[in-house]
Amino acid sequence: MGLMGLMGLMVGGCAAVKPGADAFVVRTEQAQTVAAATFDFVLRMDQANRGMWQTNAPAFHDFCEWLRTPTAYGAALNVPRCVVMQLQVDDLKLSYQAAKTAGNSNALFLAVAVLGTAVNQSASWSNIVTAPVR
Amino acid sequence: MQAAALAQLAIVMLPLIETGVSQFIAWITELRTAAQQSGEWTAAQEAAFRAALLAKTGDAAYGPDVK
Numbered sequence: 001m002g003l004m005g006l007m008g009l010m011v012g013g014c015a016a017v018k019p020g021a022d023a024f025v026v027r028t029e030q031a032q033t034v035a036a037a038t039f040d041f042v043l044r045m046d047q048a049n050r051g052m053w054q055t056n057a058p059a060f061h062d063f064c065e066w067l068r069t070p071t072a073y074g075a076a077l078n079v080p081r082c083v084v085m086q087l088q089v090d091d092l093k094l095s096y097q098a099a100k101t102a103g104n105s106n107a108l109f110l111a112v113a114v115l116g117t118a119v120n121q122s123a124s125w126s127n128i129v130t131a132p133v134r
Numbered sequence: 135m136q137a138a139a140l141a142q143l144a145i146v147m148l149p150l151i152e153t154g155v156s157q158f159i160a161w162i163t164e165l166r167t168a169a170q171q172s173g174e175w176t177a178a179q180e181a182a183f184r185a186a187l188l189a190k191t192g193d194a195a196y197g198p199d200v201k
Contacts, residue, residue, distance in 0.1 A: 015170045040195075045154060068197060
């Protein structure tokens with residue numbers, strides 16, 4: 001049953017974008033979902049035992065601290081950096097949806113690229129720290 | 135002696151494994167959700183996503199180390 005479930009997850013594949021939906025928006029929202037889940041995964045893994053990670057995998061813990069760095073967003077001054085990155089992408093996506101100009105599209109593209117880089121780093125760290133030690 | 139050490143290690147590791155596995159499953163589930171998305175979010179989905187993001191500001195896992 002477990003194996004079937006895993007196979008179901010794997011063969012689910014990527015859904016096609018519905019006619020009428022903006023593929024750029026859909027792909028951005030997919031990136032947002034993946035980003036939220038990936039940051040959550042690594043930060044909760046680190047949170048499970050911060051002291052242990054700090055001692056045994058300091059670079060991983062430092063990366064998590066970088067994601068947590070208090071950053072300004074609007075009037076709030078202590079929003080975690082990874083949350084601000086996601087909110088900025090969301091703001092730019094909403095601007096793009098309101099007015100599909102080249103400027104809005106370029107700004108959103110860049111923000112998604114930056115978010116993607118942080119997500120890729122997080123995913124790499126999750127691979128490194130969950131790999132069995134031999 | 136070795137068995138006692140292993141038992142102690144298991145006691146330490148079990149809560150971590152339990153936490154890690156549930157987080158891993160949550161991560162995979164979200165990846166699957168993203169892969170299956172075919173249309174733009176509704177206003178309710180958009181609002182829920184933003185609310186969930188803002189709620190993380192007060193989440194202990196998202197707070198920096200206390201120095």
